[in-house]
Amino acid sequence: MIWKSHIFYYGVCPRKYYLAFVQRVKVSPTKEMVFGNLFHKVREYVSKNENKILKNVKGMYELEEIVSEYKKYYEDSLNYAVTENARDLERLEIDVEEVNDLLKKDLDLYFISRAIRAKRTMDSLGIEKDELAFYLAPEWNYVEYKIIDKKTGFAGIIDKIIRSKNEFYPVEIKTGKPLLEGVYHPHRIQACFSAILVENKFKIPVNLAFIEYTQINESRPVLIDESLKKEVFKIKEGILKIDNGYVPPKIQKCGQCEYKGVC
Ligand code: SF4
Structure with a gap:
């Protein structure tokens, strides 16, 4: 199965996915x-x-x-x-x-x-x-909701799903610093991944997801469209390629990556 964390790591840097989930390199969290x-x-x-x-x-x-x-x-x-x-x-x-x-x-x-x-x-x-x-906060509120979807081979624990009548909106909770505007791209990818899981689980289209930035108490919307979904499936292909032996190169901007010392 491809899990939400796999997609996120690959979205940040394919090599990070390779180190964490193929090489299983253990690093201490910061x-x-x-x-x-x-x-x-x-x-x-x-x-x-x-x-x-x-x-x-x-x-x-x-x-x-x-x-x-x-x-x-x-x-x-x-x-x-x-x-x-x-x-x-x-x-x-x-x-x-x-x-x-x-x-x-x-x-x-x-x-x-x-x-x-x-x-x-x-x-x-x-x-x-x-x-x-x-x-x-209805009792059927979905918090830390696990979905395993055999059709796509995707799996994840969704932080929260808001349900309004027959509409479902996945919410990803982020505690790090938000961008001044909009949403960090790997977060958009992750939100789309969650939307695909929710769509397949509840058999309804999901057109919108949210990223909740706790530091500023603000939820920012992510429009779920076909081009974002294509990106998610392209990442799936990239992950399968790495799983089959491809070693991704280093990227230029490593920021605060916790794998810097072992990359
Ligand atoms: S140190 Fe840089 S190249 Fe290596 S995994 Fe982290 S982000 Fe990727």
Whole structure:
């Protein structure tokens, strides 16, 4: 199977795919990567529990009271993120206090933004509790949703899928710095890959996906069209070529690539 991470690595640099998945070279993640994973995990935990959180929100609540409902999930989401990244935190000797401080600051802002969304929805639609939870975070919300598609040979865990009536929109969550405008191309490729998976799973066309940049709390759209899909299938061909013995050359711009030392 070709997984979402394979497509992303190849999209960044074919040689990176070769080193990581053919040569299986192990490199330590950078501190930035570990922090990225931690931010990802706290959001995942909150998303998975948002239905329960919103079921407790009454129509008369002020913003601060809604934030307090979210804050009840502080400790559990921090523990979940730290446990999931325990090995890397230990390997890089990252101080857990430092992690907690950073994650708490991030969660404070995140909870306020979620609470504002809930407050605005309650005020404009006149709904609360169960109805609010159903509207903003239905139980069938797809978080970390795994799809294996035998037809294309593609597989991946989609960060989030938003469903609005019969429309499905895959969302990729990115914790790194966003571009000033638009979307980093490997992210577009990854979003298209997820869209193909969702399309084949639910048997409906997916014309739009989103990249959620957590640092600026903004979701940027990615139009899914035929030319982007062709690019994804071209990458599939490239991956199969590497799997069959082709060694891709180095590229010019390696940026912060974690394989620099072994490439
Ligand atoms: S160091 Fe450069 S050429 Fe090597 S894998 Fe990374 S990005 Fe590609």
